[in-house]
Amino acid sequence: MPDRLNVQKTYKLYIHGTFPRSESGRTAVITSNDGSILGHACRASRKDLRDAVLAARAGLGKWKSATAYNRAQVLYRLAEMLQTRRAEFIDLLTHAGEADAHEQFAASIDRAVYFAGWADKWTHILGTQNPVAGPYWNLSTPEPVGVVAIACPAAPALLPMLSLMLPVLATGAACVLITPAFAPIPSTLGEVLATCDLPPGTANILTADLADLLPVVAKHRDIDAVLAAGLTDEHARTLQEGAAENLKRVTILPGSDWLDNTRWQTLATIEALAEIKTVWHPVGW
Numbered sequence: 001m002p003d004r005l006n007v008q009k010t011y012k013l014y015i016h017g018t019f020p021r022s023e024s025g026r027t028a029v030i031t032s033n034d035g036s037i038l039g040h041a042c043r044a045s046r047k048d049l050r051d052a053v054l055a056a057r058a059g060l061g062k063w064k065s066a067t068a069y070n071r072a073q074v075l076y077r078l079a080e081m082l083q084t085r086r087a088e089f090i091d092l093l094t095h096a097g098e099a100d101a102h103e104q105f106a107a108s109i110d111r112a113v114y115f116a117g118w119a120d121k122w123t124h125i126l127g128t129q130n131p132v133a134g135p136y137w138n139l140s141t142p143e144p145v146g147v148v149a150i151a152c153p154a155a156p157a158l159l160p161m162l163s164l165m166l167p168v169l170a171t172g173a174a175c176v177l178i179t180p181a182f183a184p185i186p187s188t189l190g191e192v193l194a195t196c197d198l199p200p201g202t203a204n205i206l207t208a209d210l211a212d213l214l215p216v217v218a219k220h221r222d223i224d225a226v227l228a229a230g231l232t233d234e235h236a237r238t239l240q241e242g243a244a245e246n247l248k249r250v251t252i253l254p255g256s257d258w259l260d261n262t263r264w265q266t267l268a269t270i271e272a273l274a275e276i277k278t279v280w281h282p283v284g285w
Helices: 046-065 068-084 086-095 101-118 122-126 158-171 184-193 210-219 233-244 267-272
Strands: 009-011 027-031 037-042 136-144 147-151 174-179 203-207 225-229 249-253 274-282
Touching: 009 184, 037 184, 046 147, 046 174, 046 203, 046 210, 068 086, 068 101, 068 158, 068 184, 086 101, 086 184, 101 158, 122 136, 122 267, 122 274, 147 158, 147 210, 158 174, 158 184, 158 203, 158 225, 158 267, 174 210, 184 203, 210 233, 225 233, 233 249, 249 267, 267 274
Parallel strands: 009 037, 147 174, 147 225, 174 203, 225 249
Antiparallel strands: 027 037, 136 274
């Protein structure tokens, strides 16, 4: 059979349930660990970020208003869809130079199931009835914070993205995930998100240089919170200083040992993304 041209794929952004190219037209070359070219990844611009935030705000209402049980079902469906593409993800992780590709993928499935289990339980654990003196009840109940921007480390690509995205989705919040991993994995994860019954806009994925977008994230007034891991000191300072202007909540976690379940499978990340609202109700006599 004669040699033929290999058709390389351009891995796109994932915004509002669709796969657009960057409005800037910029791309980055994706190379395998042996130096061969695998394709191209879109390089998101500030305009793409603003579009993704608008999409997240639009998708928030439907996801937040869904029952907690339904959100748990959808996240479990995400785990199912990941499992059906096991061979593909392991191949992508291997080409990215990850020696423990099988272990990372198994941990990704387990993490999705873990946070699916929390989706209909976290409000019961974090909510409480407060003891007060007087003829009334006092109840504190947690709610999702709103639109969350997520900043991920570049590698390993799959497990960090899921470890930061899943607790956000479990609360009923929407997210815009930004990763500097110019690789097939972010766009491929977007294909999974598009087929697991998440409302469009609930989760969005941008591949971009963090230095380009983090200043915009910090000052964007329609982003309610930031969750990040594995940042450099400079990137962390950019977020904290910019967010101080609009009192945005910023949570920065150490980005290491992603396989450590005691660190990443915890209610603490969910709690960092919860808004606690207190209700006072009079007692009738």
